[in-house]
Amino acid sequence: xxxxxxxxxxxxxxxxxxxxxxxxxxxxxxxxxxxxxxxxxxxxxxxxxxxxxxxxxxxxxxxxxxxxxxxxxxxxxxxxxxxxxxxxxxxxxxxxxxxxxxxxxxxxxxxxxxxxxxxxxxxxxxxxxxxxxxxxxxxxxxxxxxxxxxxxxxxxxxxxxxxxxxxxxxxxxxxxxxxxxxxxxxxxxxxxxxxxxxxxxxxxxxxxxxxxxxxxxxxxxxxxxxxxxxxxxxxxxxxxxxxxxxxxxxxxxxxxxxxxxxxxxxxxxxxx
DNA sequence: CCGGCCACCTGCGGGC
DNA sequence: TGCCCGCAGGTGGCCG
Numbered sequence: 001x002x003x004x005x006x007x008x009x010x011x012x013x014x015x016x017x018x019x020x021x022x023x024x025x026x027x028x029x030x031x032x033x034x035x036x037x038x039x040x041x042x043x044x045x046x047x048x049x050x051x052x053x054x055x056x057x058x059x060x061x062x063x064x065x066x067x068x069x070x071x072x073x074x075x076x077x078x079x080x081x082x083x084x085x086x087x088x089x090x091x092x093x094x095x096x097x098x099x100x101x102x103x104x105x106x107x108x109x110x111x112x113x114x115x116x117x118x119x120x121x122x123x124x125x126x127x128x129x130x131x132x133x134x135x136x137x138x139x140x141x142x143x144x145x146x147x148x149x150x151x152x153x154x155x156x157x158x159x160x161x162x163x164x165x166x167x168x169x170x171x172x173x174x175x176x177x178x179x180x181x182x183x184x185x186x187x188x189x190x191x192x193x194x195x196x197x198x199x200x201x202x203x204x205x206x207x208x209x210x211x212x213x214x215x216x217x218x219x220x221x222x223x224x225x226x227x228x229x230x231x232x233x234x235x236x237x238x239x240x241x242x243x244x245x246x247x248x249x250x251x252x253x254x255x256x257x258x259x260x261x262x263x264x265x266x267x268x269x270x271x272x
Numbered sequence: 273c274c275g276g277c278c279a280c281c282t283g284c285g286g287g288c
Numbered sequence: 289t290g291c292c293c294g295c296a297g298g299t300g301g302c303c304g
């Protein structure tokens with residue numbers, strides 16, 4: 001489910017409830033996520049730990065404590081909410097992190113593609129995070145950077161910008177949206193892009209992600225913010241899942257096509 | 273090293 | 289109603 005804006009929204013939503021809180025205990029109802037949840041380790045490390053920071057790297061949420069860091073990924077269908085511990089868990093609520101103040105951080109993930117791992121004191125060295133490219137909203141992700149790497153790649157540009165070695169956080173929704181805004185066809189071979197096009201694409205990636213964060217992310221089916229509300233960016237999508245509808249620029253029909261096993265949406269007239 | 277493909281899992285909507 | 293199929297926001301790992 002979640003791309004960077006949804007993860008950012010979740011992180012911002014849970015942060016005020018977690019900051020400075022002390023963990024009481026952890027309950028793992030189903031440890032079968034993408035990798036087995038290390039229940040024994042978590043039960044040893046977490047009780048009594050004080051949460052000092054909640055941050056995000058790529059689509060991972062990092063919950064830092066004085067004992068080490070939890071790395072949480074929401075996969076395709078995950079969500080996190082902060083509730084009172086009296087609220088009963090439902091079918092896919094796999095993990096509870098109980099706080100001393102009576103609140104519970106509840107991890108839900110129907111498809112179980114997500115992850116809940118323990119990273120010790122150097123989380124950025126963790127194999128999941130160590131090889132990641134730059135954050136899209138940082139200045140180091142710019143047109144020149146994109147152009148330099150794109151020149152070495154023969155893949156379709158859509159797959160290229162979704163590769164987290166290149167830049168993190170651009171998933172299937174926002175890849176289609178940014179390419180549309182940049183007037184670049186998703187199947188253009190990366191090394192045919194000009195510096196001008198890379199500048200433009202970089203700009204539209206930042207623009208789309210920023211606007212989506214502002215709207216609280218995109219809710220297609222089951223994404224919910226930490227307070228249970230949906231994200232409102234869906235109303236602003238221009239091409240994603242709009243096949244057959246008129247392009248908002250030129251009026252011709254939006255097409256859909258599978259690129260690298262993912263459905264992709266674009267305007268054949270506006271995107272070259 | 274790079275690119276392409278698969279797998280992991282559940283729920284939902286559409287067609288019959 | 290109910291069953292079956294295809295599809296879904298991600299990404300590590302394997303193969304050639």
